[in-house]
Amino acid sequence: MSSYFHSITLDYEKCTGCTNCIKRCPTEAIRVHGGKAKIIGERCIDCGECIRVCPYNAKIAVTDTLDKLSEFKYKIALPGPTFYAQFKEEKNVENILDAFLNIGFDDVFEVALGEEVVSFMTRHYLSTNKYKKPLISSYCPAVLRLMQIKFPDLLSQVSPFMTPREIAARLAKEDVVKRKGISYKDIGVFAISLCPAKVTEMKQPMGIKTSAVDGVINMSLVYKDILKQLTKNHKKEKGKNLQKATGIGMSWGYVTGEAKALNYGSALAVCGIHNVVSLLEEIERGELKDIDFLEVRACTGGCVGGPLSIQNPFIGRVKLKYLVEKYRSKTPYYQEKEMLDFYQQGRFISTESILPRPVMVLDDNVSKALHKMERLDKITNELPGLDCGACGSPSCRALAEDIIRGLAVETDCIFKLRERVQTLAKEVLDLARKMPPAKGDDPSKEKGR
Amino acid sequence: MYEGRYSMNRPDKESESKPQLKLEFKIGEKDFSVAGDAASKVKKTLQQLGLKPEAVRNIAIIVYEAVMNVIIHANYGQLKVIIVPDKVVVLTEDTGMGIPDIELAMKEGYSTAPLEIREMGFGAGMGLPNIKQCSHKLNIKSQVGVGTVLEAIVYLSSKN
Incomplete structure (x- = not known):
């Protein structure tokens, strides 16, 4: 691969050449030259801090568009729990998922299911005690890229499991192959996301060779259509029973969710890229060895605070918490035995190691x-x-x-x-x-x- | 108060091929933020110099622990980190109470830190053992009631 793809790019017309973004970037990846901001590709970790801070909305996240759906015979939407938190009125996840079927998707699979699987597998992995403490979550791609640049020595402590999104995509495809007999390559899985780092992650995956996710779509591209469906469908309709995840999986949408879902030992959760930097610094010095697991999120509040979210992250968190409680006692879709099989087969363990990217080095000698x-x-x-x-x-x-x-x-x-x-x-x-x-x-x- | 100051010593032209970089920090009494600050500044510099992650980590730990020792047991001191192409020397000097029995102090879990310090979560008696583990060479000179000089060396082979 010649050049590194980044979701975060500059809207040249809108950029006024002010210097707000250069100050906020955690990896000092932006310069203003010739009156326009320039992103240094090799340093950018797609965290989205610049999207938040730019007063002129000149930083944008390039995602896939709905046009890409036409490349596949069978299209599966892969919404994360954060998407559910974007709707002020709707209190039924079932309705949100059903709505996808009316806007061009053939099926829906919840990322939250993958999250439940990862929680289960991580819990088992922690109980083996064969790892260096604390085990660091592999979930947030912006944090992983930050570690490649600033904390290369901690990469060996990253959880060996694939991300829930990746696992959910694979399970979704396998499920359709089994149920409908459609061939694997005809199935397209599209993540509905608030996160530019996940777009980059899909194109240049870490820990795996190629991603089973075929596209990452900015949630705002489907938001309006879904909203329209929700207001239209308020009368009781069939309901396809697409909702399978429990509140445990959904709780991953806000920070502390992943840590609590583990329900094992001691876990610490940190959010906000600058807080993450200072905490990782402590861990690099050998502190916090008594903690089993570390949940790290680049965005304040966790994924509900994603740069592409419509809802205020704190309101989103409250909304999502409500849903978590509502679906908490639902019977899990994947039985313990099934998940234990996943764990023992090692199907969802990363196959590639995440390598350091020493881009700050002044000279090789x-x-x-x-x-x-x-x-x-x-x-x-x-x-x-x-x-x-x-x-x-x-x-x-x-x-x-x-x-x-x-x-x-x-x-x-x-x-x-x-x-x-x-x-x-x-x-x-x-x-x-x-x-x-x-x-x-x-x-x-x-x-x- | 501390000052992170970068300075460069190059006594003569002959040493052109052997450059040396010195980082200095002042350490004040009970100034807990210096330890983390110094460690992260030193780390950033070492990373820019292209040192291997393991060496960077070890040196950062040495700096942190050595400075913490000064903060806990002395009222004033300074930290110097000297970097030459084949090694890094971490040096702390303080005017403190000194260490009566260095061998004992090297034992894991042995601590003379006052109760208030331990209540803050520091002074668990792991500082010196940690430094020893992270360095290739460790010299400590101490005089009770006068102060302590600690010198830890990490060699940089082509491997680390």
């Missing part, structure tokens, strides 16, 4: 890197230290780094530029005072001669 660091320190000390961002880099130190990497020059700093202009102006003034000998005073000769 340590000696050369040390020399560059020396220059970097020197330049940093000469910069004003205001971190104003007017140069287009997120901080003075980041500008110094960009200079070392040949991506910027010192006079990109307006204070440095001002100094230079001052010096020049002084020189110009000095020069202006000088007159050519033919016209000017000749101090060696007497006046008026």
Whole structure:
């Protein structure tokens, strides 16, 4: 693969070249050059912080569109629990799922079912005690990409299981093959998502070779149509009994859900990318060894706080909590025995290892890197230290780094530029005072001669 | 209060091929945030220098634990991290109570931290053993009532 696909891209027309996004990016992946923001592809982890912070909505998430449905004979919608939380009025998940059948899908499968499976398998895995504590959730792709860049040493502590989304997609396809005799490749599974990182994840999966998810669709592309169906269908209709997940799976939609669903040992849940960074730093130092499991989410509030959500994350959480309670005591779709089979067969264990991506390295040679660091320190000390961002880099130190990497020059700093202009102006003034000998005073000769 | 200051010592031209980087931090009394701060700053620098993750992790742990020791047992001190191409030296110096019996202090679980510190969740007697485990060489010089100098070295082979 030549270039790295990113869901998060810039709407060139809307970008005003302000510097809000560069400051907020957890991996310093954005620069403003030529009056427009530029995302450094190899650093971007698709966390969506810039989407949230941009006052001009110039950061957008590219997702698949509904056009892609036509590539498949049998189309399955794969909504996550966070999608249920987007509807203010609707209190029946059954109705939401039914509505998908009226907008071009042939079937629906809930990600929450995959979440129940992962909870079960993780619980069993933890009880083997053959892992380094804490085991880190493999769920949030933005956090995994953050770890590749900033916490490579912790990658070995990531849970070995595939994501619930991936498992749900595989189970959904197998189910249709079995029930309807449709061939595997004719079935398209489309995740309905609030998350740009999951779009990137589908195109360049981590831990597996190729994803069984065939498309990730921005939830707002189906939201209106579903809403229309919901208001229309309020009279009692057949109901296809597509709703299978329990509240346990649904609870993964907000932070603490995954940790509590485990119902095993001690677990810690953290959300918000900057909080995640500081917690992972502690773990990297060897702290928190007494914790069995760590749930980590890039978004505040967990997935209900996804960058593409319509609902306020806190309201979404309340809404989803209501649903979790409502469906809590439902009989699980997958029996314990079935899930134990999944676990023992190892079908849903990641096949590829997640490798570090040392994109921050100054030079592959340590000696050369040390020399560059020396220059970097020197330049940093000469910069004003205001971190104003007017140069287009997120901080003075980041500008110094960009200079070392040949991506910027010192006079990109307006204070440095001002100094230079001052010096020049002084020189110009000095020069202006000088007159050519033919016209000017000749101090060696007497006046008026 | 602390100051994270980067400075560079290159005494003569001959050492052009052997560059050296020094990171210095001041450690004040009961200034608990310095330990984490220093560890994460050192970590960031080491990562940029392209050191292997395991070495970065070990050094970050040494820095954190060594600084915590100064914070807990001394009233003032400083941290220096010296990086040359083949090794990293972590050095803390403090004016504190000193360690009467270094061998005893190296034992896991042995701690002289005051109760209030333990109540904060620190001072479990794992600091020095941890540092030892993470470093290739560890020298401690201490004088009761005067202070302690700790020097931990991590060698950087081509492997780490």
